[in-house]
Amino acid sequence: MNVSDHTGNEACPEREQTLELYLFGQLREGEKEDLREHLESCPGCRMALDEAVSGMEGLDDLDEPPLPFGDISPRPEEQIAAERAWSRFVGGVPGRENRPDRWSWTRVAAAAALVLVGIGIGYWGLPGEPTPMEDPIAIVSAEVDSGAVEALVRAEFLADLGLPWIEGVLELVAMVMELDQGDVAVGNVEMIRARARDLLRDGSLLQRRLEPERDRIFLATIGRAAFFLEDVAVLGSGGGEEGSLRELRDTLQMTGLGDRLVALDVDGAVSEALEASGWIGEEYAQSRETRR
Amino acid sequence: MSLPDEQLIERTLAGDLEGFGELHRRYFARVVGVVEGILSDRSGAEDTVQNAYVAALQALPRLADKDRFYPWLRRIAVNRAIEEKRRLDRKGRLHSSWVEAGRVDRDADDAPSAPLASLVREERAERVRDALDELPDGMRAAVVLRFFDELPMSRIAEVLGCEEVTARTQVFRGLRKLGRILGDMTADE
Numbered sequence: 001m002n003v004s005d006h007t008g009n010e011a012c013p014e015r016e017q018t019l020e021l022y023l024f025g026q027l028r029e030g031e032k033e034d035l036r037e038h039l040e041s042c043p044g045c046r047m048a049l050d051e052a053v054s055g056m057e058g059l060d061d062l063d064e065p066p067l068p069f070g071d072i073s074p075r076p077e078e079q080i081a082a083e084r085a086w087s088r089f090v091g092g093v094p095g096r097e098n099r100p101d102r103w104s105w106t107r108v109a110a111a112a113a114l115v116l117v118g119i120g121i122g123y124w125g126l127p128g129e130p131t132p133m134e135d136p137i138a139i140v141s142a143e144v145d146s147g148a149v150e151a152l153v154r155a156e157f158l159a160d161l162g163l164p165w166i167e168g169v170l171e172l173v174a175m176v177m178e179l180d181q182g183d184v185a186v187g188n189v190e191m192i193r194a195r196a197r198d199l200l201r202d203g204s205l206l207q208r209r210l211e212p213e214r215d216r217i218f219l220a221t222i223g224r225a226a227f228f229l230e231d232v233a234v235l236g237s238g239g240g241e242e243g244s245l246r247e248l249r250d251t252l253q254m255t256g257l258g259d260r261l262v263a264l265d266v267d268g269a270v271s272e273a274l275e276a277s278g279w280i281g282e283e284y285a286q287s288r289e290t291r292r
Numbered sequence: 293m294s295l296p297d298e299q300l301i302e303r304t305l306a307g308d309l310e311g312f313g314e315l316h317r318r319y320f321a322r323v324v325g326v327v328e329g330i331l332s333d334r335s336g337a338e339d340t341v342q343n344a345y346v347a348a349l350q351a352l353p354r355l356a357d358k359d360r361f362y363p364w365l366r367r368i369a370v371n372r373a374i375e376e377k378r379r380l381d382r383k384g385r386l387h388s389s390w391v392e393a394g395r396v397d398r399d400a401d402d403a404p405s406a407p408l409a410s411l412v413r414e415e416r417a418e419r420v421r422d423a424l425d426e427l428p429d430g431m432r433a434a435v436v437l438r439f440f441d442e443l444p445m446s447r448i449a450e451v452l453g454c455e456e457v458t459a460r461t462q463v464f465r466g467l468r469k470l471g472r473i474l475g476d477m478t479a480d481e
Contacts, residue, residue, distance in 0.1 A: 011468075017457065020464035024438070052464060054471030056439065058423065061416040065440035066424055068374055068433035068451070069367040 011048035012038075019049055023056065294318075298358040305352060312349055319362050320345075323369045329447045330373040331380075340376055344369035363453070370433070370451050374441060423473040427466055430454075434462035435470065 011019075018035055021027050027035065039046050295303075295314070303311030320341060327344075328337035348355075348365050355364055424432055430452050437443045437451060449459040 016461050016464050020460045020467075023464070023467065048464075048468055051469075051471035051475070052467035054474055055435070055467035055469070056471075058416075058420045058470055058474045059435070059439050061413070061420050063413075063417060065378065066421060066436055067371045068436045068441075069371050069429060070425065070432070 011044045012042060015042075015045050016048075019045065019052065022049070023052055296359065297361040301352060301355065301358045301361060304349070312345075312352075315361060315365075316345055319365060322362070323366055326366055326450050327369050327373040329450050330370065330377055330441075330443065336376065337373070340373050341369050344372050347372070366451070366453070367429070367433075374437070377441065419474065419477055420470075423470050423477065426473055427469060431462050431466035431469065434459055435466035438463045439467075 015035070015038065018027065018031065022032065022035055039049065295311075297315065297318075300311035300314050304315075323341045323344065324334070324337045327340050328334055331337050331340065344365060347368050348361075351368075355361065357364075424435075427435065434448055434452060437448045438445075443451075445456045445459055445463075448463070449456045452459050452462065454462075
């Protein structure tokens with residue numbers, strides 16, 4: 001609607017820019033003088049200016065500045081809708097139904113997908129069961145580039161962070177890929193964030209390193225990962241079976257992060273994998289008991 | 293073949309988040325460009341836009357016009373950017389207060405205000421908020437960004453996705469309309 005139609009007084013369209021600048025004190029003296037002269041002879045512009053001044057005065061009454069577009073934050077029920085979408089997605093990860101009976105270290109990579117799925121379902125809840133899991137801690141491993149990297153990664157997040165753990169889990173997958181092989185690394189949040197951004201932009205990096213089927217999953221997953229990051233401690237390890245486990249444990253101790261890393265048990269899958277690998281064993285059992 | 297936004301959204305809502313991944317790839321850089329103009333910080337802009345995507349994913353079922361994803365996302369991101377900018381500005385002002393005065397003068401804020409005056413002030417504020425809600429989206433944004441956030445007109449134009457001339461007109465017409473709505477409200481009382 002043309003504002004002038006409402007009042008029956010036509011503001012000069014070519015003067016609207018000048019009037020706006022005048023309102024915000026951005027006219028030079030000569031321009032102001034010209035406008036004043038015009039206003040004396042133009043009731044439409046005078047009325048328009050009066051109305052705009054009233055609008056500005058009204059805005060002065062606000063203690064808090066409003067948002068430009070009003071509040072369009074997600075509502076609680078919408079949060080659940082997104083969670084269900086995620087749950088359905090992770091439910092489609094291939095291999096989920098074929099969990100082996102016993103877990104060797106070399107199969108931890110395969111377990112990772114299961115753990116990820118398990119965690120996803122545990123946290124997000126199946127449709128109709130959107131109950132958040134307590135102590136959202138994740139263990140993830142990724143097998144990349146024909147077994148060159150087998151990584152066990154653990155991430156712990158504060159339970160009240162909500163979504164971010166998922167991103168952390170998936171970003172650490174990205175980081176493990178970056179580690180290439182045999183390395184142990186501790187990544188700070190900024191480094192991981194930066195890395196995840198790079199991976200987001202450079203899908204070819206993932207294409208090159210992942211198997212086709214898994215690539216589809218990881219690429220999509222990492223894409224989502226960057227949505228949720230808040231805070232995460234991440235460790236990755238790759239290389240030979242015993243060496244990498246020892247290396248990881250040593251690294252945990254050296255960095256003092258060991259205390260933060262407590263294993264998660266999602267429907268027994270993680271503990272089964274860890275115990276079968278002979279790693280941590282007693283320590284893990286104790287920590288699990290403590291958490292209970 | 294690239295799918296239209298509408299189909300990607302439908303896929304996302306059906307549980308296939310690959311669709312959302314494509315929406316991310318499609319618009320991330322563009323929205324970051326807009327937000328960077330507000331925050332003047334690339335890294336902060338990227339974080340803000342990531343958060344906006346999270347909000348968009350969560351609120352996706354509420355998006356009525358499915359082929360208008362980009363402007364919707366941009367609005368969410370701009371809101372978040374403005375919140376962040378104001379937070380940083382407050383922080384900066386607070387810091388300046390300490391540096392310049394050695395302390396923050398809280399006397400004015402701590403002074404008890406008369407209950408009646410406070411009530412009247414709150415009612416007036418509520419009326420202005422209602423009036424703002426009556427403005428069309430772009431007009432409201434133009435007014436807020438100009439009046440409260442003092443963004444350069446070029447930035448406002450970026451946010452609105454229009455020319456500067458149009459943005460300035462939006463500001464003026466928005467203020468004018470706001471004044472008229474407030475006048476009508478007063479007349480009705």
